[in-house]
Amino acid sequence: xxxDRYGGSKAHPLVGGGNTFRVVKRGRRFLLAxxxxxxxxxxxxxxxxxxxxxxxxxxxxxAKYSSDPTYKAWGYWWPFVAQAVKNLRQWGFNALGxxxxxxxxxxxxxxxxxxxxxxxxxIALTNAANYAKQRYGVxxxxxxxxxxxxxxxxRVEGFPDVFDPAFARAVDELTWSGPLPWLLGSSTDDRDYxxxxxxxxxxxxxxxxxxxxxxxxxxxxxxxxxxxxxNKQGVTYADTTVHTKLALxxxxxxxxxxxxxxxxxxGSSYTTWDSxxxxxxxxxxxxxxxxxxxxxxxxxxxxxxxxxxxxxDLDEFVGAIAERYFSVTATALRAKRPGHLVFGPATIxxxxxxxxLRAAGRWxxxxxxxxxxxxxxRRGFSLTRxxxxxxTTFMAQADSPQSATKxxxxxxxxxxxxxxxxxxxxxxxxxxxxxxxxxxxxVGIDWWAYCDKVTGGESHNFGLVTKHDNPYDGVAARAQxxxxxxxxxxxxxxxxYGDFLSHVKAANDAILxxxxxxxxLDRRGRxxxxxxxxxxxxLAWLASPAYRPALTRRQLLLGPFAAGGExxx
Numbered sequence: 001x002x003x004d005r006y007g008g009s010k011a012h013p014l015v016g017g018g019n020t021f022r023v024v025k026r027g028r029r030f031l032l033a034x035x036x037x038x039x040x041x042x043x044x045x046x047x048x049x050x051x052x053x054x055x056x057x058x059x060x061x062x063a064k065y066s067s068d069p070t071y072k073a074w075g076y077w078w079p080f081v082a083q084a085v086k087n088l089r090q091w092g093f094n095a096l097g098x099x100x101x102x103x104x105x106x107x108x109x110x111x112x113x114x115x116x117x118x119x120x121x122x123i124a125l126t127n128a129a130n131y132a133k134q135r136y137g138v139x140x141x142x143x144x145x146x147x148x149x150x151x152x153x154x155r156v157e158g159f160p161d162v163f164d165p166a167f168a169r170a171v172d173e174l175t176w177s178g179p180l181p182w183l184l185g186s187s188t189d190d191r192d193y194x195x196x197x198x199x200x201x202x203x204x205x206x207x208x209x210x211x212x213x214x215x216x217x218x219x220x221x222x223x224x225x226x227x228x229x230x231n232k233q234g235v236t237y238a239d240t241t242v243h244t245k246l247a248l249x250x251x252x253x254x255x256x257x258x259x260x261x262x263x264x265x266x267g268s269s270y271t272t273w274d275s276x277x278x279x280x281x282x283x284x285x286x287x288x289x290x291x292x293x294x295x296x297x298x299x300x301x302x303x304x305x306x307x308x309x310x311x312x313d314l315d316e317f318v319g320a321i322a323e324r325y326f327s328v329t330a331t332a333l334r335a336k337r338p339g340h341l342v343f344g345p346a347t348i349x350x351x352x353x354x355x356x357l358r359a360a361g362r363w364x365x366x367x368x369x370x371x372x373x374x375x376x377x378r379r380g381f382s383l384t385r386x387x388x389x390x391x392t393t394f395m396a397q398a399d400s401p402q403s404a405t406k407x408x409x410x411x412x413x414x415x416x417x418x419x420x421x422x423x424x425x426x427x428x429x430x431x432x433x434x435x436x437x438x439x440x441x442x443v444g445i446d447w448w449a450y451c452d453k454v455t456g457g458e459s460h461n462f463g464l465v466t467k468h469d470n471p472y473d474g475v476a477a478r479a480q481x482x483x484x485x486x487x488x489x490x491x492x493x494x495x496x497y498g499d500f501l502s503h504v505k506a507a508n509d510a511i512l513x514x515x516x517x518x519x520x521l522d523r524r525g526r527x528x529x530x531x532x533x534x535x536x537x538x539l540a541w542l543a544s545p546a547y548r549p550a551l552t553r554r555q556l557l558l559g560p561f562a563a564g565g566e567x568x569x
Contacts, residue, residue: 001509006121006182007094008038009512020339021121021184023365023387029440029517030387032366034121035181039518041431041511042184042389042444044095044123045464048084048104053451053467060469064488077103078117083488084450085118087471091464091501092508096122097446098187098346106182121184123446125346128329129160129193132170134229137237139164141244142195142208143226144218146281149291150300154206157193159213162324163243171328177336185341187368188329191348197322199351199372201301207352210321211314212300214248216291218280247324248317249273249286255313262286265309268295319355326363341365346446347391350380357383368446374433377442381435389444390430393462394419399498400461400472402452407460416472420503427507431514440517464501468492474499 002010006021014024014033021040024033032040050058061076068079081104085096102109106119132138142158160167175186191197196213199205220240227235253273256262263270272285281290289296297306303314330342344364348356351372360367361384369380371392381388396419397407406412413419430442452463463472470476476490477497484490512518 004034004036004038005119006034006036006038006040007089008034008036008040010038012039012512012518013037014039018339019181021341023341023443025439027517028438029515030443031518032184032443039512040094042095042446043093043508043511044097044184044389044444044446045088045093045450046097046446047099047449047451048081048088048096049099049101049450050080051099052449052453052455052463053469054455056454056467057451057469060467064469077101081116082118085116085120087464088120088450089118090505092505093447094121095184096120098123098125098190099449107178107180119182121182123184123343123346124186125190126171126174126186126188126329126333127190127193128167128171128174129189130157131174132160132167133158133193133224133227134235136166136170137235137239138167138170139221139237139242140224140227141210141213141217141242143224144221144242145213145216145300146290146292149216149298150208153208153300154195156195159194159196159210161242161244162321162328163247164239164241165243166239168328168332171332172336175332175336180337180340183337183340185343185365186333186337187343187346188333189345191345191370194325194345197345197348197352197356198370199349199376200353203351203376205349205351206301207349208300209303209314209318210353211248211317212291212296212303212306214244214317214321215289215296215314216300217242217245218290219245219275219287220280244321245287247320251317251320252286252313259286266295266313267307268293315353315355318353319359322353322356322359323362326359330363343368350376350388352380354383360384361386366443374429377433378436381441387441387443389446390442391446391448392426393448394422394426395461396498396500397461400452401466401494401497402454402459402461405459416474416498416500417503420500423500424503424507427511428514431511440515464504466493466497472497472500473502
């Protein structure tokens with residue numbers, strides 16, 4: 001394939017050159033365009049790092065790269081990340097996804113004086129929601145919810161107090177800036193740290209209702225023993241106020257004005273907009289609410305047992321929470337990285353609460369959807385009206401070193417070959433996916449992950465390579481030890497494993513050729529001149545000054561050649 005320096009297809013030019021990646025709509029299809037202006041269907045890979053493979057991966061890298069000239073000063077890092085990018089490029093991938101080591105980035109980070117010599121576009125991840133709780137005193141709303149009222153609630157990492165001014169400060173300070181020509185776009189947070197942005201219970205999910213949570217959480221917190229800071233557990237707060245709960249109070253007071261009106265609509269019996277001074281959760285003020293009141297209901301997932309007015313108001317406040325989150329994160333990213341794309345969380349569920357998706361659509365340029373199937377993608381796009389790429393993975397536990405562990409049923413295949421065919425089928429379906437408005441809104445995938453995951457209590461065949469850094473290509477991931485074409489050691493596995501990557505490469509390389517709508521537009525653009533309808537306004541304008549029709553700025557600049565790719569950013 002004839003590719004530009006960023007991996008865009010020169011056979012499919014979309015827009016003029018620029019300094020950043022852009023979202024482009026060509027005909028009915030959304031695509032990304034490289035800074036050189038060429039079509040780019042995202043094929044990113046998460047986690048080019050040493051974390052997932054554990055000690056075995058690190059030992060393999062030491063053995064493989066100890067003769068590299070940079071090893072004495074830097075260890076295995078520079079040869080490892082260079083080879084990893086070469087591998088990804090060979091297998092048809094074109095971007096580094098989230099949780100990739102800074103060493104792998106094509107720009108200088110951490111004042112090392114150099115970046116990866118093998119350059120590839122990358123997605124940055126801020127993760128301010130996590131660090132804000134660790135370093136900035138931002139409280140976790142879920143931690144403040146009464147566990148007696150929320151049995152079996154999967155608390156994970158909770159949700160940050162986004163109305164706390166410290167959250168905005170954290171986002172701003174954690175968003176690094178600088179010359180970033182290879183930056184594809186930025187993801188705001190790992191969804192694990194913003195629990196509530198996942199699939200809603202009404203659509204079969206397990207994420208709780210953030211409006212209910214805001215109403216029921218404590219109005220103050222003095223400490224949180226669950227937050228880890230480095231190797232120490234527990235934080236204390238100088239500012240004990242839970243600002244999101246105050247924001248809900250102000251939201252309701254602005255709507256109802258009088259407390260009696262709120263009580264009448266909700267069937268509640270609050271005695272004050274604030275706390276009545278009784279220790280939480282026994283007070284009767286609005287800020288004393290703990291989820292024990294009958295009018296709030298106990299369905300903290302979908303609020304089906306709450307009165308209609310309560311449900312409507314708290315649904316509305318979900319939108320306020322989402323608006324605050326996206327406005328703060330997107331504004332910081334655009335200020336620090338002007339012109340670069342904003343992707344929102346990694347990931348957001350297309351089955352999330354509709355107000356969350358609407359807010360995401362207002363603030364983000366494109367979204368990373370969780371892989372929840374065509375119906376969910378269609379719903380997500382209808383609410384956001386923004387293009388999306390999809391987090392995805394497939395595994396073949398039985399044909400991998402992790403065969404003793406069960407895989408995820410929906411994505412676990414018997415062999416590496418079948419895993420590869422499943423990948424190819426999935427990618428082809430995404431390329432062909434049409435939304436309810438007959439557009440093609442999917443702009444790529446973000447694959448999880450580079451290496452098999454054997455740390456953090458997991459043992460899953462997510463990887464393109466094994467924990468011994470052997471690619472699943474039917475050659476390297478084998479029992480017999482040997483050398484690859486570059487002289488690097490391969491083999492040493494417990495047994496031979498199948499070929500996943502040949503299918504991946506074939507599918508990745510064929511993606512743009514499968515876009516017949518795009519190919520048709522390119523063909524028309526190459527072989528057909530401007531239409532008479534496009535030429536007439538310019539001719540009339542030139543011929544008769546007295547009757548010149550008003551032309552748009554684009555028509556005046558480009559004349560009859562103004563048609564073509566329309567850049568939305």
